[in-house]
Amino acid sequence: MESTEASTIEPTVRSAQQGDESAQRELIVAYQRRVAGFVYAVTGRSDCVEDLCQLVFIKMVRALGGLQAPAQFEAWLFRLARNVCIDHLRRERLRRIFVPFAAEHSEVAEPDGAVDSEELDALRHALSRLRPDERALLALAQEGRSQVEMADITGTSVVVVKARLYRARERLREFYQPKNNHDS
Amino acid sequence: MKDENKAWRMLEQKAADQLRGDFAGRVLRAGRGPSDAAWSELYEVAGDQLRLGFADRVMRAVRRRVPSLAGQFAFGALVAAACVAAVIVVHRRESSRIEAQNLAQWQSFLADDQVMAYRQ
Numbered sequence: 298m299e300s301t302e303a304s305t306i307e308p309t310v311r312s313a314q315q316g317d318e319s320a321q322r323e324l325i326v327a328y329q330r331r332v333a334g335f336v337y338a339v340t341g342r343s344d345c346v347e348d349l350c351q352l353v354f355i356k357m358v359r360a361l362g363g364l365q366a367p368a369q370f371e372a373w374l375f376r377l378a379r380n381v382c383i384d385h386l387r388r389e390r391l392r393r394i395f396v397p398f399a400a401e402h403s404e405v406a407e408p409d410g411a412v413d414s415e416e417l418d419a420l421r422h423a424l425s426r427l428r429p430d431e432r433a434l435l436a437l438a439q440e441g442r443s444q445v446e447m448a449d450i451t452g453t454s455v456v457v458v459k460a461r462l463y464r465a466r467e468r469l470r471e472f473y474q475p476k477n478n479h480d481s
Numbered sequence: 482m483k484d485e486n487k488a489w490r491m492l493e494q495k496a497a498d499q500l501r502g503d504f505a506g507r508v509l510r511a512g513r514g515p516s517d518a519a520w521s522e523l524y525e526v527a528g529d530q531l532r533l534g535f536a537d538r539v540m541r542a543v544r545r546r547v548p549s550l551a552g553q554f555a556f557g558a559l560v561a562a563a564c565v566a567a568v569i570v571v572h573r574r575e576s577s578r579i580e581a582q583n584l585a586q587w588q589s590f591l592a593d594d595q596v597m598a599y600r601q
Contacts, residue, residue: 318540321540321543322536322537322540325535325536325539325540326536329528329531329535329536330524330527330528330531331524333524333527333528333530333531334523334524334525334527334528335527336527337523337524337526337527337530338523338524338527343526343527343530344530346527346530346531347530347531347532347535350531350535351535351538351539351542354536354539355539355542355543358539358540358543359543414519414522416510416515416516416518416519416522417519417522417523417526419515419519420515420519420520420522420523421523423515439520466514469514469515470512470513470514473510473514473515474507475507475510
């Protein structure tokens with residue numbers, strides 16, 4: 298995923314910060330697919346993508362005024378997205394304690410058509426074997442975030458991010474087993 | 482010796498038959514990890530989950546007024562004060578009712594006592 302140039306998005310961020318609704322809308326349209334991809338990669342579920350994206354962007358609009366450095370908008374937005382996803386997964390884990398069969402329900406396979414290729418299927422399977430923080434790191438790396446930004450987003454040091462990212466990539470490779478289309 | 486070679490070849494063949502088609506391709510793909518195309522496809526699938534008019538829905542949700550923290554706190558304090566006032570009023574009423582009831586009982590007891598004393 299290519300990150301948008303900070304200089305091109307900065308004026309829009311500034312306008313959005315001043316309450317310009319068209320600028321806020323422009324930001325949502327510009328980032329909605331990337332945030333959706335990030336949310337999908339972290340949660341592993343397509344059925345909660347829209348709800349979580351909506352939550353991310355509502356938080357974005359409401360908190361935009363507090364953003365000190367508009368140039369850091371992307372990193373800030375993905376920190377919001379990461380926090381929303383991690384909170385969601387934490388709530389789901391808690392819910393499973395109290396709701397019978399919730400675990401079984403959450404493991405229902407994705408509906409037909411949601412998975413388009415063997416490679417994507419393998420990627421989803423491999424991601425599902427990783428921990429949420431590992432998935433978030435990989436998705437942030439895929440988003441083109443630097444290790445410094447990742448450290449800032451996850452609230453750790455660059456050294457820790459480097460080590461965790463290396464381990465997450467190794468584990469992803471370990472679980473990534475694409476099947477061949479010709480296999481029976 | 483010839484038989485032994487033949488046996489080895491058969492063993493190799495049997496083992497090789499266990500490998501599914503495009504074994505080398507699969508090993509190489511697994512070794513490389515997911516390609517950028519797979520990640521792009523993942524993002525594509527996710528992006529398609531957003532229904533048409535997503536941005537407008539978000540903006541509508543943002544415009545919907547959410548009570549501020551101070552407002553919620555004030556409302557909570559108001560409800561608590563109303564509850565306390567209700568408890569005090571009910572307690573006072575109940576106390577005066579019981580007091581009146583006790584006084585009436587005492588008066589009746591006193592009257593009975595006076596009647597008995599008069600008779601004696």
